[in-house]
Amino acid sequence: MNTTGQAVNQLPTTKWHRNPQTWVALLALLINFVALVIRPEFGQKVGQLLALIQGAIARMMVGIKIAPPHIDTSYDPVLAKMIYAVQWATILAFVIIHRGWLKAVAARISGTMPIAQVTLKQFTNGWLALWYGWLVLYGWFFLTARPSLHFSAAVGAVSDVLDTASGFAVWWCFLVLDLPSVNIQGEPHRDRYIRRAVSFVAASGAVCALLGVADNLFDLNHFGVVVGVYNALAWIIR
Numbered sequence: 001m002n003t004t005g006q007a008v009n010q011l012p013t014t015k016w017h018r019n020p021q022t023w024v025a026l027l028a029l030l031i032n033f034v035a036l037v038i039r040p041e042f043g044q045k046v047g048q049l050l051a052l053i054q055g056a057i058a059r060m061m062v063g064i065k066i067a068p069p070h071i072d073t074s075y076d077p078v079l080a081k082m083i084y085a086v087q088w089a090t091i092l093a094f095v096i097i098h099r100g101w102l103k104a105v106a107a108r109i110s111g112t113m114p115i116a117q118v119t120l121k122q123f124t125n126g127w128l129a130l131w132y133g134w135l136v137l138y139g140w141f142f143l144t145a146r147p148s149l150h151f152s153a154a155v156g157a158v159s160d161v162l163d164t165a166s167g168f169a170v171w172w173c174f175l176v177l178d179l180p181s182v183n184i185q186g187e188p189h190r191d192r193y194i195r196r197a198v199s200f201v202a203a204s205g206a207v208c209a210l211l212g213v214a215d216n217l218f219d220l221n222h223f224g225v226v227v228g229v230y231n232a233l234a235w236i237i238r
Helices: 002-009 020-037 040-062 077-108 114-143 153-178 192-218 225-237
Strands: none
Touching: 077 114, 114 153, 153 192, 153 225, 192 225
8 A cells, every 4th residue: 555655656746836837827927916006096996995994984983874785676585595495405415415426436545545545535625615615605695585684785795705715615626636735755745835825825715705895895896806706716727
């Protein structure tokens, strides 16, 4: 078993920092970021964001209530609850199916390729976390389907946080399959690249979730769209 594991570990891998395409992509990202920052519109948006936050804090301090949310008169809470219930039940069915499927895969590779066993376990944790996150999200949608709650800023803010958490689970699965994630004898820091990548993805998700919450609470001109971008990138790259 150890011999098999060592053979797997010795497979050639391309270090990301030695790949010219990686540096070209990072340079392009840096150039685009600098171009964004020096644009006058960027400074104006930041100023508007700070002004909105300051105004919101001031309103809370003086006890001024925020206006109630606009409610779409065509919204049918009964139909919405039915749809959310069907979606929640469908997700639960997929959770049960995938748990059994991943358990069967783990049984087939039991006793061989130690790295593969640990990697599968890491992937399983992330994949099931994704589905459990969706269970919580659509359960939240079901519980808040009442019009007075469904269109509220607070519900939208919580929904964006839950959605970002599910997006992070997708990123986790991609990174586990793409980067070395298991330390071995002779390479005690073999997982250093995935730890850095996970830290970056987690920090990016936290920023996106924060912008989504701020957009819901303070109406920041659709800044919360970054939550959708964060999740979409995870699925595209995967």
